[in-house]
Amino acid sequence: MVSVESPPVERATAPAPRVKLLKTKVSRRTAWILRVASVAVPFALWWAVSGSGVVPDRFLPAPPQVWAAFTDMVASGDLQNDLLASLGRIGAGFGLAVLVSVPLGFLMGTVGWAQPLFEPIIGILRYLPASAFIPLLIIWLGIGETSKIALLVLGVVFFNTLMTADVVRQVPRRLLDVSATLGAGRARVAARVVFPHSLPGILDALRVNAAVAYNLVVVAELIAATSGLGYRITRAQRFLQTDKIFAILIVIGLIGLTIDVTLRLVRARVGRWSV
Amino acid sequence: MSLRFESVSMAYTPGTPVLEDIDLDIAPGEFVTIVGASGSGKSTLLSLVAGLTKPTKGRIALDGRTVGGPGPDRGMAFQSPSLYPWRTVAQNVAFGLETRGFSRQARKERVAWLLDEVGLTEHAGKLPGSLSGGQQQRVSIARALARSPKVLLLDEPFGALDVQTKEDMQLFIRQVWRDLGTTVVMVTHDVEEAVFLGRRVLVLASDPGRVARDLRVEPLGEGLEVKRSAEFLAVRAQVEDLVRREHRAHLAAAHA
Structure with missing residues (x-):
């Protein structure tokens, strides 16, 4: 046996300080309480401030007033029509953007020449704010549906292309190698390996960009529209109907949340194997 | 099947060859293990046979035909099992059989036989993520064997496994080799494994x-x-001793 004496280490006199981890966990119960509080506290504050009379009703309507405005709009059918108009535009604009950006991003992530050809121009275009195109789009396409749908396409297509390309590029090299040794040619690797591997990531990108499209449709409708949730807000502004504006904002928020949750569920189902 | 290297050289960057002037004949049914220090290009050697890399000089021939690219007559498994995580075990094994020429029935039978051979029949419907490392590697090997390749290429297949699993897998791969009679070329950094498995090192x-x-x-x-x-x-x-000598020489060359 050989014993090695270690050099003397200076002993600290104070007890060693406890190191705390940055990431901490809370119990399920606490998490639920916090979730409820996250919505309930701002809501209660709103109610308390509007009820106290510090702020005039005209600026900050109380929840019951907003509820009444909401039921009025539902009864007249305005809300449903506006909602359908907005969702229709999202469906067309976002759908078109997806039809272009997913294949294009897929190409950029797989085929060697597509990346250097498309990346620079898309890299420039995506930093141009879509809403800055509104005047130009109106000059080019008029104030009808086309210019609104075009705005959504512009706002979504570039980001979604680049995000898709990134996801597609993340397919491990080894998986592609293995597939080739199993006799799979390019088309089969694209369809049976790259696509399923990328699908959860593509859906993640869609979820992010659906929110963008949803924001943009309201922006588009604030200017030169005769229907849609954005149009309803500008109309209400003209008559100082802040209760209506509040009701529409809440509807916009809830619909957005529904879209998000739906996409999240789809994503969880498709991507069971990832995580 | 015979695998032949004819003065094969490979350089990823011109002027610094990874492999130089390899002449080699591997007979049908051989179990060949390849060891070497890092920088000896052992993985590159397999990659060349698989057709994933092209030699800068010379040629590799399988049964007289020059290897021009990857193909199902050369099955390959890597250190990372590289399974398709969204496919079940059975679907992973079936991947190579999903081309014309295999009826649904033939595919099913072949997959069932392979899963039985690698002892994973009861895991057929599971996703790879729920398997142990050793089991995943068995799936990867079964997948590589699906099209009855003339040669099975193994690139450090057990390098990431714990010692006990690794020894189980050594016995397993030898059994597979016996049962199928395929030629096996296996790269490893574990000399013990190389000597235990290889009939030729x-x-x-x-x-x-x-x-x-x-x-x-x-x-x-x-x-x-x-x-x-x-x-x-x-x-x-x-x-x-041979490997160690090469390792030292490699370090010395790196420092020079």
Whole structure:
């Protein structure tokens, strides 16, 4: 046996300080309480401030007033029509953007020449704010549906292309190698390996960009529209109907949340194997 | 099947070859293991046979036909099992069979047979993520064997497994080799494994990679206990010395 004496280490006199981890966990119960509080506290504050009379009703309507405005709009059918108009535009604009950006991003992530050809121009275009195109789009396409749908396409297509390309590029090299040794040619690797591997990531990108499209449709409708949730807000502004504006904002928020949750569920189902 | 290297050289960057002037003949049904220090290009050697990399000089021929790219006549498994995580075990094994020429029925039977061979029948419907490392590697090997390749290429297949699993897998792969009669070419950094499994052990030299020694190993016995016998230890020591010498030379070259 050989014993090695270690050099003397200076002993600290104070007890060693406890190191705390940055990431901490809370119990399920606490998490639920916090979730409820996250919505309930701002809501209660709103109610308390509007009820106290510090702020005039005209600026900050109380929840019951907003509820009444909401039921009025539902009864007249305005809300449903506006909602359908907005969702229709999202469906067309976002759908078109997806039809272009997913294949294009897929190409950029797989085929060697597509990346250097498309990346620079898309890299420039995506930093141009879509809403800055509104005047130009109106000059080019008029104030009808086309210019609104075009705005959504512009706002979504570039980001979604680049995000898709990134996801597609993340397919491990080894998986592609293995597939080739199993006799799979390019088309089969694209369809049976790259696509399923990328699908959860593509859906993640869609979820992010659906929110963008949803924001943009309201922006588009604030200017030169005769229907849609954005149009309803500008109309209400003209008559100082802040209760209506509040009701529409809440509807916009809830619909957005529904879209998000739906996409999240789809994503969880498709991507069971990832995580 | 015979696998032939004809003065094969490979350089990823011109002027610094990873492999130089490899001449090699591998007979049908051989179990060849390849060891060598890092920088000896042993993985590159397999990659060339698989057709994933093209040699800068010379040619590789399988049954007289030049290897021009990857193909199902050469099955390959890597250190990382690289399974399709969204496919079940059975669907992973079936991947190579999903082309014209295999009826649904033929595919099903072949997959069932392969899963039985690798002992994973009861895991057929599971996703790879729920399997242990050793099981995943079995799936990967079964997948590589699906199209009855003439040669099975294994690139450090057990390198990431714990010692006990690794020894199970050594016995497993030898059994597969016996049952199927396929040629196996296996790269490993574990000399013990190379001597235990290989009927022929190739020791590669580094900078550039060449075949430094081509050893025939007589089967010393079946079980793992062979690893403790004097003859086994002697061969192992001999190979280890060769590898170590190349490793030192490689380090010296790197510092120079």
